[in-house]
Amino acid sequence: MDHFPLSWGRPRNDAVDLYSTYPVNERQRHGPKNDAFTDGVQHTQQPIVTGTSVLAIKYKDGIMMAADCLASYGSLARFKDISRLHSVGQYTLIGAGGDMSDFQYLQHLLDDLMIEEYTSEDGHKLGPDEIYHYLSQVMYARRSKMNPLWNSLLVGGFKDGKSFVGYVDLLGTTYTASTLATGYGAYIAQPLLRRAVEGRETTMTEEEARAIIQECMKVLFYRDARSLNKFQIATVTERGVQIGDAISSETEWSFAEKIRGYGSQTQ
């Protein structure tokens, strides 16, 4: 008698497990080696074309977000004019690091959602909070299917006089804080942002906010090998979402000449 229901009705292999005494999970599979159906489904196992850090802060008039324009292919700087900031309706902005094709899928998903909301004509408009929760549910549902959308996302917005910034990633992990940074920015920019912003969320001017964001993007360009000195700064305020043109920072590399292994020394 085979006591394991899972192996009932299957051909027994007397050469290996004569008396069917091995637990099911240790037993050799009979029949075809590969299951054509499970092997046919490819899930995202790793990101391919990737974006690096995104930064976001709260300030007096709303929120500010920044991301550079690079989409890398491994260590190759593959696409250098990509926008990783995307507006959703008139109150919300999202910024993405991680896999760019997954991000484009999310852009389509959100665009479709906003069209559906618009056509329903129910007098309601989705704000940053709703978009944030929607995204977190999508991300968590996909991780639970073991088929994640490989991104770290920042959601920012301003609606009814309230600023909002939030983080969502491929696991469905979420949090909010007055300063946020994804990827390398979490290590390099986040301490600078916290020092500049914490406690000043309601007093910091747009000029000050822009200055600290630019400083952080410059530091990231110096230190993050997957970054590009061409980035966009976007704001969401009472006036709606404004995604700026690509800009760059003034950099200074003369110090590199004196560092062995950095410049053109031969030994």
Add this chain to the structure above:
Amino acid sequence: MALAQPLYADQHRPIQHQFNPYAENGGTILAIAGKDFSVIAGDTRQTEGYSIQTRYAPKVFKLTDRAVLAVNGFQADCSTFVKKVKQRIEWYRHAHSKQMPLKAIARMIQGMLYGKRFFPYYTYNILGGIEEDGTGAVYSFDPVGSYEREACRAAGAASSLIQPFLDNQIYFKNQTPAPGAAPFEPGNLPMDTVLSIVIDSFTSATERHIEVGDGLEMFVVVAPGRDVAGVQSLGAEELPALTPEGERIFVLRRDLKKD
């Protein structure tokens, strides 16, 4: 017949790097039951690895007028789980025109956790509140639903630091009563003693564990008719209740070190 090879299937397949659907987001939770009250507490730091993601992410949630749930572990699972528990509790209230009793919530939580036995919620749950007989209670759970009612429990990143302290202070382990004195009885301490044990536990855990700190939230659930002057004098905020004469819930907030 002799087995020449181990039975593990297909050794010729390439090893695939598998996506890990879980993370560990630090923080610690703790609950202590008194005779006619219950204290449920958690810090507010959320981490991943060595990074602090945010200094304010609540881990303790009011479920009903007499039940409070603390969750810890993988943040995405925690918030999903709390959302589903709250939804089931609301459905219960609509179906039965009363709030779900604490022991019923405890059994429901075990069912919901065990329901995902083969893809578990990576969450450690501690449920605290007032039982139908008016006693303070704490229920603690493991991620797959094993649960028991206890006088106290710590869970999460610093549980190994706090639980031995509670064993000593709440269960009186390694203590002996003075000659002629009454034997110790766990779960009988006054509220101010319990609150100072909670605060001390978290300040100490903050000193010694990098994933604990920033802020402390203590929910105090009080049995109907009990004197609340003590907790009010500490600056507690009272949460709105559905039934005016029933149990009351207060929230006490304290800062913890941010380094």
